Amino acid sequence: xxxxxxxxxxxxxxxxxxxxxxxxxxxxxxxxxxxxxxxPSGCGxxxxxxxxxxxxxxxxxxxxxxxxxxxKPGPDRGFIFQSYALFPWMSLADNVRYPxxxxxxxxxxxxxxxxxxxxxxxxxxxxxLYPHQLSGGMKQRTAVVRALAGRPQxxxxxxxxxxxxxxxxxxxxxxxxxLWLKNRTTVLMVTHDVQEAIxxxxxxxxxxGHGGRIMADLPIDLPRPRERRGEIYHQYEDxxxxxxxxxxVDGERP
Amino acid sequence: MADSEGxxxxxxxxxxxxxxTRVLGGxxxxxxxxxxxxxxxxxxxxxxxxxxxxxxxxxxxxDALAALWRAVRDPEILLNMGITIKRVLIGFSIAMLxxxxxxYLMGYSQRASAVxxxxxxxxxxxxxxxxxxxxxxxxxxxxxxxxxxxAFVGVFAVILxxxxxxxxxxxxxxxxxxxxxxxxxxxxxxxxxxxxxxDIITGAxxxxxxxxxxxxxxxxxxxxxxxxxxxxxxxxxxxTGTLMALMLMAALVGFTIDRGLIKLNHSLAKWRFAE
Ligand SMILES: Nc1ncnc2c1ncn2[C@@H]1O[C@H](COP(=O)(O)OP(=O)(O)OP(=O)(O)O)[C@@H](O)[C@H]1O
Ligand SMILES: [Mg+2]
Numbered sequence: 048x049x050x051x052x053x054x055x056x057x058x059x060x061x062x063x064x065x066x067x068x069x070x071x072x073x074x075x076x077x078x079x080x081x082x083x084x085x086x087p088s089g090c091g092x093x094x095x096x097x098x099x100x101x102x103x104x105x106x107x108x109x110x111x112x113x114x115x116x117x118x119k120p121g122p123d124r125g126f127i128f129q130s131y132a133l134f135p136w137m138s139l140a141d142n143v144r145y146p147x148x149x150x151x152x153x154x155x156x157x158x159x160x161x162x163x164x165x166x167x168x169x170x171x172x173x174x175x176l177y178p179h180q181l182s183g184g185m186k187q188r189t190a191v192v193r194a195l196a197g198r199p200q201x202x203x204x205x206x207x208x209x210x211x212x213x214x215x216x217x218x219x220x221x222x223x224x225x226l227w228l229k230n231r232t233t234v235l236m237v238t239h240d241v242q243e244a245i246x247x248x249x250x251x252x253x254x255x256g257h258g259g260r261i262m263a264d265l266p267i268d269l270p271r272p273r274e275r276r277g278e279i280y281h282q283y284e285d286x287x288x289x290x291x292x293x294x295x296v297d298g299e300r301p
Numbered sequence: 302m303a304d305s306e307g308x309x310x311x312x313x314x315x316x317x318x319x320x321x322t323r324v325l326g327g328x329x330x331x332x333x334x335x336x337x338x339x340x341x342x343x344x345x346x347x348x349x350x351x352x353x354x355x356x357x358x359x360x361x362x363x364d365a366l367a368a369l370w371r372a373v374r375d376p377e378i379l380l381n382m383g384i385t386i387k388r389v390l391i392g393f394s395i396a397m398l399x400x401x402x403x404x405y406l407m408g409y410s411q412r413a414s415a416v417x418x419x420x421x422x423x424x425x426x427x428x429x430x431x432x433x434x435x436x437x438x439x440x441x442x443x444x445x446x447x448x449x450x451x452a453f454v455g456v457f458a459v460i461l462x463x464x465x466x467x468x469x470x471x472x473x474x475x476x477x478x479x480x481x482x483x484x485x486x487x488x489x490x491x492x493x494x495x496x497x498x499x500d501i502i503t504g505a506x507x508x509x510x511x512x513x514x515x516x517x518x519x520x521x522x523x524x525x526x527x528x529x530x531x532x533x534x535x536x537x538x539x540x541t542g543t544l545m546a547l548m549l550m551a552a553l554v555g556f557t558i559d560r561g562l563i564k565l566n567h568s569l570a571k572w573r574f575a576e
Contacts, residue, residue, distance in 0.1 A: 102476045120479040132473035136495040136572045145491075149482035177572045197481055 048113035048123075048200035048233055050076040050099070055108035057094055057259070068094050069259035072108070074252055076201070079231040083244040085287065086254030087295045092237040095254075096205050099235065100126050113200050122150055125199030125232075129206045131190040133178040139189050140165070140174030146197030164192040167229060168222075183211050187219050191226055204236040208243065217275075220246055224272060241287045245280060246273055253290045263290050360542040368546035378531055378547070382554070385520065385528035388444060389512050392451025396508050400456045401501060404463020405493070414464070421460065429454045429515050437523050446523040447516055454515050455508030462504025466497035499573060502566040506559060513555045 057069040068091040076082045084092045097103045099110055101120035109116055112123050120126075125146075133142050143164055147157045165171050168188040178186060187207060194202055208219045220243060227234065238244050244251045245267055253263040267283060274280070343362045350361035360368075372378050407414040432453060436446035470493065478492050520529025528551065535543040567574055 100476070100480060102479075120476065122480070122482040124480060126477065126480045128473045128477060130471065130473050132471065132477040134474065134477075134492070134495075136498075136570070138572075146481035149487065177575045179572075180575060193481075 049078050049111075050201045050233055050235060051109075051111040052095075052099060053109045053111070055095065055098060055110075056106045057091070057098065057103075058106055067259060069098075069105070072254075072259060072261060074261060074264070076233055076235050076250075078233055080249045081227060081234045081236070081247060082250045082252060083236045083238050083248040084252050084254060085238060085241070085244045085291065087256040087291065088239060090254045090256050090294070091259040092239075092254060093205055095259075096203055096235065096237050099201075100124055100203050122146060122197040123200045125194030125197060125202045127190050127194050127202065127204040127207045129209050131178075131186050133186060133189055133193070135178050137177075138174060139170065139176050139178070139181065139185075142178070142189060143174075143193045143196050146193065150197055160196060164196055167226060168192045183215060184219060184222070187211075188222060188226075191223065195226075195230060195232065199232065201233045201235065204234065206237055206239070208238075208240075216243070221272075223247065228271060241284060241291065242275065244287065245269075245283045246275060251287060253287070253294055255294045256296075262294050265290075357539060357541055360545065364542045365545040365549070368540075368542040369549050372543060372546045372550060378528075378550075381526060381531045382528050382550070384526050385447075385516055386554070388447045388527065389451055389509070389516055391444075392448040392516070393455055393505075393509055393512050395448070395452035396455030396459050396512070397505065399452070400459025400504065400508070401463050403456075404460045404501075404504075405467060405497075407460065408464040408467025409493075421457065425457050429511075430518060433519055433522055443524055443526070447519045447527065450519045451512035451516050454511045458507035458511060459501070459504040462500045462507065463497060466500025467493060469500070470496045499566060499570045502562060502569065506562045509558050509562065510555065513551075513558065517551060 052072060052074045055069050055072040057067075059066045059068060072091075072095060074082075084095065086092050094103070098105045098108075101110075101118060101124070104118070111117070115123075117123065133139075134145070137145065140161060143161055144157060147160060152160070161174070162171075165174060168191065170185065170188060170192070173181070173185065178189070181189065190207070207223070208216045211219065224247060236247065238247075248267050251263075251265045251267060252261055253265070254260070255262045265283070265286065269277075269279060269283075346359075346362045350359045353359040356364065403417065407417055429450060432450060433446060436449045440446045440449055474492050474496065475488060478488050483491060516527075517529040517532065520527040521533050524530055528547070532544060532547050535541075535547060
């Protein structure tokens with residue numbers, strides 16, 4: 048479903064010197080689009096995503112999911128945390144069942160969806176394991192299918208591949224693309240990695256380093272499943288690196 | 302917080318607490334070194350008994366063990382042990398019933414914590430045995446003052462552990478639950494309760510340990526029944542061997558209670574110990 052962000056303002060009252068993190072941010076993610084938010088550290092990406100999720104309140108502006116205005120967190124927006132936030136006291140399967148239970152999905156339907164999701168994420172036969180018994184990649188896949196289990200209209204992700212090494216990161220991105228191609232959920236993902244943004248997204252939205260504005264909105268026109276090479280890929284790379292540099296310089300100016 | 306769902310640090314802490322008792326518990330790494338330490342204690346004891354050469358001051362270990370064997374079959378001693386255990390369990394239950402809800406409240410609400418914290422910290426500074434005379438004034442002799450002492454000494458451990466448990470829940474867990482459709486009540490029952498079970502059991506172990514540690518002392522003064530009373534009687538009758546046997550019995554009971562709670566932790570928070 049479509050996600051619309053309109054005129055979002057957010058200020059923090061940092062000890063008398065108010066700090067504007069987001070000023071009049073608007074963006075739209077079309078149905079079934081994979082959009083990433085790219086920007087220098089501290090530019091307000093997490094803040095914006097948390098406002099969309101309803102975890103924190105904006106000072107001004109509206110969020111609409113499928114034309115319906117939202118302000119609190121809800122199962123219409125699935126969230127994948129950088130820490131994954133799997134419940135350690137629940138087995139993998141119970142973690143994935145949790146959003147379905149909260150939404151009152153009947154038991155038969157629930158177990159069927161669980162089996163489908165686990166096999167989609169290549170986690171069959173692992174359902175009885177607890178989170179601390181899973182590898183980083185398995186945790187990430189569990190977090191993805193847990194978020195998908197509630198059939199959200201929009202999937203929000205805050206640097207879901209941030210906490211792992213390079214090789215693992217590439218593997219997780221490919222895994223995520225594979226899962227997404229099967230579902231085509233509307234996605235808004237935060238990253239500060241240029242290659243990741245190009246590899247994953249239909250569109251990359253670049254935020255400026257200061258003042259919380261959107262600097263550029265770049266469609267990525269590459270066939271899927273994607274490859275990390277080719278002339279066009281590298282053109283996008285150059286273009287985004289330039290934009291990020293600009294965004295960074297933008298941040299230097301008060 | 303990168304590995305928040307693993308609670309790795311908490312797990313390690315649990316393991317370390319466990320390690321202190323694993324030697325007798327038959328965990329994976331069964332070790333027999335404890336036999337050596339017991340042998341050393343008995344050797345020193347035997348040597349001391351030999352040097353003093355007085356059954357009154359220092360009966361030899363074998364005499365004490367024989368007295369222990371008599372004591373564990375003596376119905377009167379067992380009855381008094383039962384009285385003491387009952388007091389401990391009642392006092393401990395009161396400590397839990399008051400401490401856990403208060404701990405949740407203080408862990409969850411900064412304001413409640415700001416109000417209650419100074420009160421608790423003040424009360425905590427009064428040595429527990431200093432309460433005995435006043436508790437006799439309030440409750441008379443017998444069960445009343447002992448139960449009061451046990452509940453009082455235990456409640457702080459329960460409160461502090463529960464607060465620590467609530468405060469160590471990552472904010473992401475609350476957000477995750479809310480974004481999956483959980484309401485306030487479900488956040489309490491599905492997130493806060495299970496996440497704090499291990500800390501509450503840690504608090505329970507401390508409370509029971511402290512309760513067991515102070516009840517006997519309270520019974521010296523405030524009662525005419527119970528294990529402490531039996532000990533005072535053995536002392537006045539100059540039965541030092543029996544006295545030592547009773548001390549060993551007290552240690553065994555304390556140890557058994559603690560093992561029971563570790564077992565309970567394993568079954569209530571089995572997610573932490575899955576290999
Ligand atoms: N609770 C808060 N109180 C005050 N200031 C805050 C708070 N949360 C965030 N900020 C500030 O808002 C700005 C944006 O933070 P945010 O976490 O959204 O950045 P980010 O783009 O996600 O950065 P990163 O890429 O490092 O994760 C930062 O300058 C930060 O210091
Ligand atoms: Mg961030």
